[in-house]
Amino acid sequence: MKQYANVLDRPISKGKQEVSLSGFAFLFSELVQYNQTQVDNIAELERRLEDAGYAVGTRILELLCHREKGNRRETRLLGILSFVHSTVWKVLFGKVADSLEKGTEHEDEYMISEKELLVNRFISIPKDMGAFNCGAFVAGIVRGVLDNAGFPAVVSAHFVPVDGQQRPRTTILIKFAEEVLQREARLG
Amino acid sequence: MAAIYSLYIINKSGGLIFYKDYGSAGRMDTNDSLRLASLWHSMHAISQQLSPVSGCSGIELLQADTFDLHCFQSLTGTKFFVVCEPGTHHMEDLLKNIYELYTDYVLKNPFYEMEMPIRCELFDVNLAQAVQKDRVALLGR
Numbered sequence: 296m297k298q299y300a301n302v303l304d305r306p307i308s309k310g311k312q313e314v315s316l317s318g319f320a321f322l323f324s325e326l327v328q329y330n331q332t333q334v335d336n337i338a339e340l341e342r343r344l345e346d347a348g349y350a351v352g353t354r355i356l357e358l359l360c361h362r363e364k365g366n367r368r369e370t371r372l373l374g375i376l377s378f379v380h381s382t383v384w385k386v387l388f389g390k391v392a393d394s395l396e397k398g399t400e401h402e403d404e405y406m407i408s409e410k411e412l413l414v415n416r417f418i419s420i421p422k423d424m425g426a427f428n429c430g431a432f433v434a435g436i437v438r439g440v441l442d443n444a445g446f447p448a449v450v451s452a453h454f455v456p457v458d459g460q461q462r463p464r465t466t467i468l469i470k471f472a473e474e475v476l477q478r479e480a481r482l483g
Numbered sequence: 484m485a486a487i488y489s490l491y492i493i494n495k496s497g498g499l500i501f502y503k504d505y506g507s508a509g510r511m512d513t514n515d516s517l518r519l520a521s522l523w524h525s526m527h528a529i530s531q532q533l534s535p536v537s538g539c540s541g542i543e544l545l546q547a548d549t550f551d552l553h554c555f556q557s558l559t560g561t562k563f564f565v566v567c568e569p570g571t572h573h574m575e576d577l578l579k580n581i582y583e584l585y586t587d588y589v590l591k592n593p594f595y596e597m598e599m600p601i602r603c604e605l606f607d608v609n610l611a612q613a614v615q616k617d618r619v620a621l622l623g624r
Contacts, residue, residue, distance in 0.1 A: 320591040327593035417591035419603040424594070461608070 307362065320417050327418075327429060337427050345435035345450075352439020355383060368444070372471070372479045375444050379437055380407055387436070388413045393464075403476055407437070407467040408455070415465065428452045430465050437467055447472040486621075487577075487614065488550060488566045491516070492585070494598040495560030497524030501601040505614065509566055523564060527554065557582060577617050584609050 299305045330343045360366060363382055369375040380395040384407075398404030412430045420427055430452030438450040449470045454463040488509025492501035499520035504510045511519065527541045545552040551571060554564035555578035563578050563585070588606040589595050595603060 317591070324591050324593040331593070417587055417605065419588065419592055419594070419605045421594050421602065429593075 307358070309362075316413075316416075323414055323429075323432070324418075326432075337424060341427060341431040344429065344431040345438065348432040348435020348437075349439040349442070352436040352441075353443050354439075355386065355436065356440045356443050359383065359386060370445075371482065372446065372475065375441065375446050376405060376469075379440055383436075383440060398468075401470070403471045403473075405469045405471075407469070408464055409467075410464050411462065412452075412465045426454065428454055428465065430467065434467055437469065441469070441471075446475050448475070486568050486571070486618065487574075488568070490563070490565050490581070490610075490614075491520055491523070492581075492601065493520045493524055493562045493564075496598065497521045498598065500599065503610070523552075523554070524562070527556070527562065553578060555579065555582060561585075571621075573617070573621075577613070580613050580617075581610065584613060 326347065327340075327344065330340055330347075334340045334343060359378075359382055360368070363386075369378055376395060379392075381391045384390065384392045392407045392409055394406075394408045396406045396408065398406060412433055414432055415429055418429050420429075434450040434452040438448060441448045441450070449472075451468050453466050453468060455466045456463045487505050489502070489504040489511070491499060494500050497520065499517050502511075502516045502520075530542045531539050541554070541556055543554055545554075546569065549569065550566050551569050551574070552564055552566050553574040554562055555575065556562045563581055565574055565578060567574060584606060588609055589601055589603050592603050592605075595601070
């Protein structure tokens with residue numbers, strides 16, 4: 296194996312494609328539990344999980360731009376959305392997201408939906424925590440990717456009840472900043 | 484037709500953390516179920532001492548004329564036991580499945596406090612499915 300003088304010259308390896316689901320579940324459970332001890336209310340907890348996800352999003356964007364897209368940069372809204380929906384989801388969760396939709400009520404809203412987020416697979420939210428969703432972590436990842444790609448947005452995770460199904464599905468709601476829409480309109 | 488009367492899960496100190504009855508035959512009010520749990524915990528511990536053979540890990544099967552009681556103890560001391568009709572087969576497999584569901588939907592839940600009563604929606608849903616599948620498989624045999 297060729298030895299590199301400078302560690303920065305080493306090629307970025309593909310890495311292990313598979314990680315133990317149980318290992319990840321326990322680690323994520325510990326992350327949530329640790330943050331619970333540090334906060335007083337649920338909104339704070341959600342914000343902390345989001346911030347943790349933001350850090351992941353920043354790094355995954357850099358890595359994937361280099362590895363998957365040959366250092367090309369997305370400049371269009373639909374481009375970056377389909378990048379998140381397909382590439383980022385495939386790398387993080389092993390499958391593309393279930394659906395990508397444009398919001399009907401507002402121009403600046405888009406939704407990525409998933410029947411059940413991987414991070415929520417083993418988690419049952421107690422009744423007294425209301426609408427709290429550990430998917431805030433994933434919302435943070437999406438916000439990290441979008442923010443650093445030049446598309447600032449407010450991203451949140453919501454449970455959406457589905458008729459005929461006991462478990463609600465999860466929707467990641469992305470609300471883009473005004474400047475993004477203006478730039479998009481200028482580009483035509 | 485062989486069927487389960489009730490399921491109990493007790494923590495390592497003998498406290499009842501989960502109780503579910505299936506049908507009126509196994510039904511008990513809260514106090515009785517708590518009493519039974521600690522009773523079984525003590526009996527299980529005593530049986531380990533009474534055994535003439537060293538290295539005994541406790542009672543696995545109790546057979547009476549109107550019911551059978553199958554017990555599974557995990558390495559951490561959590562006991563899963565099920566009261567069922569005499570002659571029911573494959574209860575050990577069911578108990579192992581329930582243990583797996585416990586490790587998945589209870590232990591990986593960040594909102595579950597160790598040794599406390601189990602209040603996890605996903606555990607209840609998957610447990611119901613497992614018991615139902617077992618019941619259907621039983622009818623098929």
